[in-house]
Amino acid sequence: MPQLSLHSPLGPLTLTEEDGKLISLDWGWGRDQTENPQLCEARDWLDQWFDDPKTAKPFPLPLEPFGTVYQKKIWAALCDIPVGTVITYKELAERAGGSPRSAGQAVGRNPIPILIPCHRIVSSTHPGGYSGDGGIDDKLWLLELEEATLPFTKK
Known part of the structure; x- marks a missing residue:
């Protein structure tokens, strides 16, 4: 599964995507780094959200968390x-x-x-x-x- 990490005010965060959907956000720097369009868009959105969450647009990608x-x-x-x-x-x-x-x-x-x-x-x-x-x-x-x-x- 493709992953991309970013620096944030909370420390490094890693996004994981599968089939164009975000499935996780973890604290820490991921081992593998894939700059695909979905992960880059998610990273850029988070950068903007950390700048001002009240003016951030809705998150642009579908979320698909694994759970019951x-x-x-x-x-x-x-x-x-x-x-x-x-x-x-x-x-x-x-x-x-x-x-x-x-x-x-x-x-x-x-x-x-x-x-x-x-x-x-x-x-x-x-x-x-x-x-x-x-x-x-x-x-x-x-x-x-x-x-x-x-x-x-x-x-």
């Missing part, structure tokens, strides 16, 4: 959350079905973070978790970049 039917339902619901908005795990479960715990587990298994914006899901009392290399610091940085208002006091 339930996980895909949760990930689709994440994509409906606007830039700069946060909702709780409970609200996500109410929108997409399941319990806050099962929704949280699906969020934690998101293979395309940032593009499927799992950073926009928080607990009512704290940020919750985040799978990026910087963990919660990355999540809070992304929310600050989007100028999101948090439902709790940031500590």
Whole structure:
């Protein structure tokens, strides 16, 4: 599967594509580098998004994350959350079905973070978790970049 890495404010990120669809975004520099049109377009979009997420156009490529039917339902619901908005795990479960715990587990298994914006899901009392290399610091940085208002006091 073709991969392309990019430098980002969060460190190196690697995009992976299959059949013209993005299937993952991982922290770190990928071993193989393929500059195909889809991956270059995704890289360029991310560069622009990191400059100003509020003015970024919709992501131009289809996303095809590998996961269960339930996980895909949760990930689709994440994509409906606007830039700069946060909702709780409970609200996500109410929108997409399941319990806050099962929704949280699906969020934690998101293979395309940032593009499927799992950073926009928080607990009512704290940020919750985040799978990026910087963990919660990355999540809070992304929310600050989007100028999101948090439902709790940031500590």
